[in-house]
Amino acid sequence: MERGAGAEAGGGWKAAGACWAGPALLAVLFAAFRLAAPQLAERPELAALDAALQWRARLGRAEALDSSIRFVEMDYGDVARSAELGGEYALVASVIRSLAALGPGVVAVDVVYHYGSETEQHWIAEAVREVEESGRTRVVLAASASQARDGGLAVLRSLPDAGGQDLAQGLVNVEADRSWREYRLVHHVGDVGDVGGETLPSLAMAAYAATLPASLRPQATAPGRMEWRALGDDGEIAARAADDSRLFLDLRHSYYDDRFDERAGVRGRVWTLAQIEALAAGGRDASPLLGAVVFLGYGAGEDGRPTAHGPMEPGMVLHATALNDLIAGSSIRPAPRWLDLAVPGLAAALAGLAFAAIRRKRWLVVSGALGLCMILAAGTAAVWHGGLLLPSANAGMLWGAAFLLEGVRRWGVEQRVRLQREAMLGFYFSPSVLRQVTRDLGMIRPRGAEVAVLLSDLRAFTTLCETQPVENVFELLNRLFSIETEAALREDGSLARFAGDQFLAYWGAPEPCSDPAGRALRAALEIVRELSARQAAPGDELDPWLRIGIGLHCGRGLVGHVGSRSYRDYNIVGDSVNTTARIEAQTKNYGAAILASGEFIAALGEPAPPSLRVDRVRMKGKAQPTDLHAVFAPGTVSPAAAAAAAQRDYEAAFSGYLAGDFAAAAEAFAELRESACPTVAASARRLHERCASLAAAPPADWDGAYILDSK
Numbered sequence: 127m128e129r130g131a132g133a134e135a136g137g138g139w140k141a142a143g144a145c146w147a148g149p150a151l152l153a154v155l156f157a158a159f160r161l162a163a164p165q166l167a168e169r170p171e172l173a174a175l176d177a178a179l180q181w182r183a184r185l186g187r188a189e190a191l192d193s194s195i196r197f198v199e200m201d202y203g204d205v206a207r208s209a210e211l212g213g214e215y216a217l218v219a220s221v222i223r224s225l226a227a228l229g230p231g232v233v234a235v236d237v238v239y240h241y242g243s244e245t246e247q248h249w250i251a252e253a254v255r256e257v258e259e260s261g262r263t264r265v266v267l268a269a270s271a272s273q274a275r276d277g278g279l280a281v282l283r284s285l286p287d288a289g290g291q292d293l294a295q296g297l298v299n300v301e302a303d304r305s306w307r308e309y310r311l312v313h314h315v316g317d318v319g320d321v322g323g324e325t326l327p328s329l330a331m332a333a334y335a336a337t338l339p340a341s342l343r344p345q346a347t348a349p350g351r352m353e354w355r356a357l358g359d360d361g362e363i364a365a366r367a368a369d370d371s372r373l374f375l376d377l378r379h380s381y382y383d384d385r386f387d388e389r390a391g392v393r394g395r396v397w398t399l400a401q402i403e404a405l406a407a408g409g410r411d412a413s414p415l416l417g418a419v420v421f422l423g424y425g426a427g428e429d430g431r432p433t434a435h436g437p438m439e440p441g442m443v444l445h446a447t448a449l450n451d452l453i454a455g456s457s458i459r460p461a462p463r464w465l466d467l468a469v470p471g472l473a474a475a476l477a478g479l480a481f482a483a484i485r486r487k488r489w490l491v492v493s494g495a496l497g498l499c500m501i502l503a504a505g506t507a508a509v510w511h512g513g514l515l516l517p518s519a520n521a522g523m524l525w526g527a528a529f530l531l532e533g534v535r536r537w538g539v540e541q542r543v544r545l546q547r548e549a550m551l552g553f554y555f556s557p558s559v560l561r562q563v564t565r566d567l568g569m570i571r572p573r574g575a576e577v578a579v580l581l582s583d584l585r586a587f588t589t590l591c592e593t594q595p596v597e598n599v600f601e602l603l604n605r606l607f608s609i610e611t612e613a614a615l616r617e618d619g620s621l622a623r624f625a626g627d628q629f630l631a632y633w634g635a636p637e638p639c640s641d642p643a644g645r646a647l648r649a650a651l652e653i654v655r656e657l658s659a660r661q662a663a664p665g666d667e668l669d670p671w672l673r674i675g676i677g678l679h680c681g682r683g684l685v686g687h688v689g690s691r692s693y694r695d696y697n698i699v700g701d702s703v704n705t706t707a708r709i710e711a712q713t714k715n716y717g718a719a720i721l722a723s724g725e726f727i728a729a730l731g732e733p734a735p736p737s738l739r740v741d742r743v744r745m746k747g748k749a750q751p752t753d754l755h756a757v758f759a760p761g762t763v764s765p766a767a768a769a770a771a772a773q774r775d776y777e778a779a780f781s782g783y784l785a786g787d788f789a790a791a792a793e794a795f796a797e798l799r800e801s802a803c804p805t806v807a808a809s810a811r812r813l814h815e816r817c818a819s820l821a822a823a824p825p826a827d828w829d830g831a832y833i834l835d836s837k
Contacts, residue, residue: 144539145481148531152524153474157467160520168460170519172374174502175307175458178509179377187510189378190390191450196418197396197442198225199425204399215239215246218422219253221399222265224406225420226257228413233257234266234333235284236298236423236442244287251288264336268329269295271315281315281326296332300444307375309448309457311368314350325350330448331368333419344368374458374515375447381426381439421446458513466517473501473521477528487536494529498522572686577634577698578642578726579683579706580619580650582610584627585673585714594671602668603627606657613652617645620685622697630706632698635685643680643729647722647757650676651735654719654759677710678722678757680729708745709754716740716756717808724753735760738773739780740809744833751831756805769803776806783817784830792817 160167182188198221208217218239225233239250254265267284281297284290297315301308311331316323325346327335335343335354342363344354350370358364379386387395394414397405405413423429423442430438451457461469476497484490505518584590584606591599607624614621614631618639622630631649633642653676660669681702688697705723713721718740727737736758744751758769779794795817798810816832 144535145532146478148535149474149478149481149524149528152528152531153471156470156520156524160466160470167520170523171460171515171517172307174505174519175374175509175515178506181506182510183377183380183383186385188380188386190386190392191379191395191446192453193390193392194231194418195446195450196230196394196415196420197440197446198402198420198422199396199398199440200423201425201427212249213246215242215249217399219249221402221422222250222253222257224402225415225422226260226263227406228402229416230263230418230420232264232266232333232336232419234296234329234336234419234421234442234445235268236329236421236429236445238268238270238282238298239284240270240282240286247285247288247290251285251290251293254293264294266329266332266336267293267295268298269326271297271299271313271326281324294332294336296327296329296445298329298441298445300441301372307377308372309375309444310370310372311448311452312350312352312370314370316349323349325352325370327352328448329445330452333421333445333449334452337419368452372460373451374460375444376451376456376458376513377447378450378456381443419446419449456513458509458515460515461517466520469517470521470524473497473525474528477525477532481528481532487533490529490532490536494526497525497529501525572684573636574682574684574700575635575638576642576680577632577683577685577702578646578678578680578729579698579702580614580629580631580646580676580678581703581706581710582629582653582674582676583710584671585675586671587627590671598668602671605668606672606674609656610653613649613656616652617649619645619649620698623695630698630703632683632685635683635698641731643678643726644731646678646726647730647735650678650720650757651759658759674719675710675713676720677706677708677713678720678726679706679709680723680726681705705745705748705752709752712741712743712754715808715812716754717804717806718756719759720757722755722757724755727753727755736770736773738776738805738809740776740805741780741813742784742831744831746834746836751829756809758805769801769806772798772801772803772806776801776810779810780813783813786824786828786830788817788821788824792821 156167179188200217200221205214205217208214208220211217211220218235218237222233222235239247254267257263257265267290269284270282272280272282283295285293297313299310299313309328309330311328313326313328314323315326325348327344331344331352338354338356342355344352347353347367351367352369353365353367355363356366381396384395387393397415405415421442423440426438426440429441431441431444448457460466480490480493480497484493501518501522505516505522508514508516508518584603590602594602603624606627607629610629610631611621617633619631619633620635622632631646633639633645639645653674657672657674660672664670679702681700683698683700683702685698686696688699689695709721709723713719721740722737724739737755738758739753740756741754742751743754775794776798779791779798782794783791792814795810795814798806799814801807801810820828
């Protein structure tokens with residue numbers, strides 16, 4: 127079962143606290159970043175706004191501009207062809223008169239005419255006054271706010287030498303960033319900190335004001351604030367207001383895509399000067415511009431700027447969009463500061479809850495992806511339907527970063543747990559087996575296998591504990607286990623847990639190996655040689671106590687985790703372990719440092735070292751007989767010639783014993799009781815007593831195996 131690293135690391139309050147640490151840290155860092163660099167922090171939100179508007183248009187969910195809004199495009203070719211009129215100023219004056227003949231409600235000129243000569247300026251001013259005196263059409267001119275030397279804003283008005291200050295004008299300033307999306311309906315112009323400066327409408331606000339009766343038009347009531355009265359949806363006059371706070375244009379259509387106008391039944395959205403002149407010649411009664419708000423400006427070739435919908439949108443489209451948003455109340459406003467901080471904070475809190483509740487990594491990934499989609503979808507819905515720019519992009523980035531950090535944290539915990547697990551498993555397996563186990567933990571599931579088992583026991587351990595300080599006991603055990611562990615691991619053995627003075631190693635599990643019996647034998651011989659060397663030349667008073675017996679056996683064993691839910695140990699159990707323990711218990715009876723079973727000797731895949739079959743017995747509780755072989759480590763039997771002769775004599779006596787000739791075997795064993803070979807002497811004394819007893823009362827069904835009454 128795949129579980130999260132937090133659960134593996136211990137769970138509880140500690141794990142829960144770790145789950146919350148990443149989201150909390152990210153929330154604090156984001157809040158600090160948002161407060162310290164608000165413009166930089168807002169960039170992802172503006173990119174998300176662009177994407178939301180683009181997708182709305184691609185999905186066909188955008189709407190056309192209000193049907194009352196129209197555009198008339200000029201280009202420099204028109205100016206060149208009208209040179210006989212006196213140039214651009216004369217052309218604009220002529221166009222204003224032609225438009226007025228078509229009966230629009232408002233003509234908004236999206237070009238600042240400031241630098242022409244006084245005569246040229248008077249041409250336009252006279253045309254504007256003539257049109258407005260008719261009472262049918264109002265004209266709004268363009269003005270621009272520029273940076274003054276004192277740090278404030280100065281107004282660059284149209285027609286300054288022809289009384290332009292008395293004509294309706296609106297500022298055309300639009301924040302120029304990648305998509306020209308930011309807009310301000312009202313501008314406060316004046317010296318820095320000068321509350322007595324001038325509050326002016328934008329071109330969109332001025333065009334909107336021109337559609338209202340004089341008594342209802344917006345008026346400046348405070349620096350950067352204008353108020354007016356308008357007819358509400360319920361038919362009642364309601365107070366409305368706008369200020370110089372930022373809003374974002376709700377680009378509800380594409381200037382170059384007629385599908386939105388076609389769906390709304392709007393025709394004749396964009397006109398050229400030639401078309402306007404032809405319409406004017408036909409009269410106002412058939413005019414499609416009757417009562418419309420007409421924006422006059424340069425087309426995309428000269429006045430174009432990139433927007434969220436295309437690379438070249440005319441600047442007057444931006445003012446028309448702001449007017450549409452003002453009429454429909456559909457502007458997109460940035461979220462207030464508290465919401466900018468609260469939404470990412472909420473995302474961090476939800477991420478922390480998810481980390482605390484979800485343990486499986488696959489579900490963590492799924493919840494992260496779903497949560498990110500939901501955050502972005504909520505931000506898109508807020509833009510489309512609520513006109514609110516939520517900090518969904520930043521919340522989404524914080525959410526994604528939190529999940530990334532949580533993934534890294536869990537990976538780190540998993541690595542720490544893995545290292546701890548490997549360190550723990552290193553107490554049980556050799557390095558080569560450990561590498562295989564860590565690649566496939568399924569290897570250590572309980573399984574049966576043919577294993578070679580080595581079990582040792584310290585001689586006179588009870589006496590040692592009674593006569594030596596406990597510190598010496600521990601020192602001796604650590605010294606002994608260090609020698610035995612190194613010998614077993616050098617032969618790629620696996621280790622069982624130490625139990626008192628007992629040491630247990632095995633080969634063939636959890637991964638099968640070549641020649642497990644040979645490996646076990648080499649480890650046993652190395653242990654005996656090292657201990658014999660220490661006893662021959664002791665370094666301190668503890669080395670003489672390093673006397674052990676080793677049992678070796680091959681058989682079936684079960685390896686795996688043993689224990690309870692609260693505590694487990696990886697160990698080996700089975701008849702092979704029990705048999706090895708009983709074989710080791712007999713080492714002191716036969717004077718052998720190493721005693722191996724017949725099954726072990728038969729399993730050796732290499733020439734065996736000198737050994738002697740000292741007995742055939744039936745262990746207590748066992749039905750099958752077991753041959754016991756004393757194995758001699760090279761160099762530990764002296765003198766070699768006498769030992770070899772004694773072993774041959776013992777084999778001859780043992781053959782008579784197996785044949786049931788107990789009297790003759792007893793005599794032969796009696797002669798070997800004082801042999802120079804300790805193993806032969808001890809075994810002969812034991813077999814002599816047994817043969818004497820059997821000779822006095824021969825068994826009826828003798829098969830050569832003596833039944834041991836004790837373990």
